[in-house]
Amino acid sequence: xxxxxxxxxxxxxxxxxxxxxxxxxxxxxxxxxxxxxxxxxxxxxxxxxxxxxxxxxxxxxxxxxxxxxxxxxxxxxxxxxxxxxxxxxxxxxxxxxxxxxxxxxxxxxxxxxxxxxxxxxxxxxxxxxxxxxxxxxxxxxxxxxxxxxxxxxxxxxxxxxxxxxxxxxxxxxxxxxxxxxxxxxxxxxxxxxxxxxxxxxxxxxxxxxxxxxxxxxx
Amino acid sequence: xxxxxxxxxxxxxxxxxxxxxxxxxxxxxxxxxxxxxxxxxxxxxxxxxxxxxxxxxxxxxxxxxxxxxxxxxxxxxxxxxxxxxxxxxxxxxxxxxxxxxxxxxxxxxxxxxxxxxxxxxxxxxxxxxxxxxxxxxxxxxxxxxxxxxxxxxxxxxxxxxxxxxxxxxxxxxxxxxxxxxxxxxxxxxxxxxxxxxxxxxxxxxxxxxxxxxxxxxx
DNA sequence: TTATCCCAAAATGTCGACAAACGACCATGG
DNA sequence: CCATGGTCGTTTGTCGACATTTTGGGATAA
Numbered sequence: 275x276x277x278x279x280x281x282x283x284x285x286x287x288x289x290x291x292x293x294x295x296x297x298x299x300x301x302x303x304x305x306x307x308x309x310x311x312x313x314x315x316x317x318x319x320x321x322x323x324x325x326x327x328x329x330x331x332x333x334x335x336x337x338x339x340x341x342x343x344x345x346x347x348x349x350x351x352x353x354x355x356x357x358x359x360x361x362x363x364x365x366x367x368x369x370x371x372x373x374x375x376x377x378x379x380x381x382x383x384x385x386x387x388x389x390x391x392x393x394x395x396x397x398x399x400x401x402x403x404x405x406x407x408x409x410x411x412x413x414x415x416x417x418x419x420x421x422x423x424x425x426x427x428x429x430x431x432x433x434x435x436x437x438x439x440x441x442x443x444x445x446x447x448x449x450x451x452x453x454x455x456x457x458x459x460x461x462x463x464x465x466x467x468x469x470x471x472x473x474x475x476x477x478x479x480x481x482x483x484x485x486x487x488x489x490x491x492x
Numbered sequence: 493x494x495x496x497x498x499x500x501x502x503x504x505x506x507x508x509x510x511x512x513x514x515x516x517x518x519x520x521x522x523x524x525x526x527x528x529x530x531x532x533x534x535x536x537x538x539x540x541x542x543x544x545x546x547x548x549x550x551x552x553x554x555x556x557x558x559x560x561x562x563x564x565x566x567x568x569x570x571x572x573x574x575x576x577x578x579x580x581x582x583x584x585x586x587x588x589x590x591x592x593x594x595x596x597x598x599x600x601x602x603x604x605x606x607x608x609x610x611x612x613x614x615x616x617x618x619x620x621x622x623x624x625x626x627x628x629x630x631x632x633x634x635x636x637x638x639x640x641x642x643x644x645x646x647x648x649x650x651x652x653x654x655x656x657x658x659x660x661x662x663x664x665x666x667x668x669x670x671x672x673x674x675x676x677x678x679x680x681x682x683x684x685x686x687x688x689x690x691x692x693x694x695x696x697x698x699x700x701x702x703x704x705x706x707x708x709x710x
Numbered sequence: 711t712t713a714t715c716c717c718a719a720a721a722t723g724t725c726g727a728c729a730a731a732c733g734a735c736c737a738t739g740g
Numbered sequence: 741c742c743a744t745g746g747t748c749g750t751t752t753g754t755c756g757a758c759a760t761t762t763t764g765g766g767a768t769a770a
Contacts, residue, residue: 282557282558282753283753283754284557284753285557305721307720307721307722308721308722309720309721309722317754317755318754318755318756319722319754319755319756320753320754320755321753321754321755323722324753324754327542327545327548327549330545330549331545331548331549339500339502339503339722339723340500340721340722340723340760340761340762341721341722341761341762342721342722342762351636352636352637352638355636355637355638355639356638358584359581359584359638359639359642362580362584363577366576366577366580418569418570418573419570419573420570420573420574420577421573421577424577424642500723501723501724502723523751525750525751525752526751526752527750527751527752535724535725536724536725536726537724537725537726537752538723538724538725539723539724541752542723557752557753558730558731558732558751558752558753559731559732559751559752560732560751560752
């Protein structure tokens, strides 16, 4: 019984590499060499390969035949697209919530998350994670597997860019209040209002992102 | 120089399996056993594994650790979601076309496609492919990689269900006229009108699909 | 100096074999 | 009769080795 339960070996390796990407330990465009990781983890190349495939399905790396696999990078316009589509998915989810029924448990979870967020206003990274979880809960309320998976994939890609936490960070206080408002609107079943608030928020992020790109504060 | 140029071996195998899925040779839920395909193609299991991963990336199969890989199936509501999201992407693409510039070449291609469609009204399968290509051209006009890739993935999944060609088939004549109208609207830069026509068309497909499910004409 | 060719090192692709896990069947016991 | 447990064939997971391809550098010639 040498093996672990929760995840298969390739999944574990994929998780670790994911973390490396998220923390900036691996930068976009960087090459991931199988044999390096193989010797690092004391395995053969097969599980590493498998892990890289997993990351490719999540869109975090790109596998180019006979060239290798590199950490995926995104252009400015691609990031815009990712944010835009993700927002659209969230609005779709919002529409479907109106017909679903078990909002209660999700709302409770969201209130809990916002409470945690209130206690984490100082820690941008942590706040970003809670924020992510908050929105994921909205998505789950729609009870749509397809939307959920797509949203998760897009979020993971965006998270890998380490841009969001920074962008949100400048306006944490405002964001925090917005989330409280969203819960309030959902409780009162004012779905359209909640939807447009989400849209405004996302648009603001996109706008800030574009400004960010135009003035490289470096 | 024994190898082929255009595609790597795993890609070729993936293409063949894709065809098997699209033609119904492999049914949803069916298990794909690596060693079978290995001996069939005269290779070892490694390239097969790679091919299966490619298919997983495209969402055509599902890999379950230590269980194997099965052809992915979709519930009715999941199919609805796929159609809905795909339509949303198409509307997003439409919005962006307004700011792009090189519409001309795409419009020409679309006119060519519609012409071919006119000559293929009798062949549902072929018509569905041309139809698919038509919409893909609209997507390309948006010049967004992200939208393009997502749209392609969703379309491939829907295509694998062999439902669309059947659904469209009943209304080919109407569909044909609609496509002509779309080109006309795009030429006159009436993007909003084109967008809502697309929405109507897609909604009609979804509605028909749901009726289809409620009355199993079998 | 620069361009080109060639070669060696490194990295990915493929292979066959073995290990571990899963699933089905059968036997056994209640 | 049903539930339990073991056994065995099948299938996936992992390994190490070899083949093929790419890459980078250095020698040579213009």
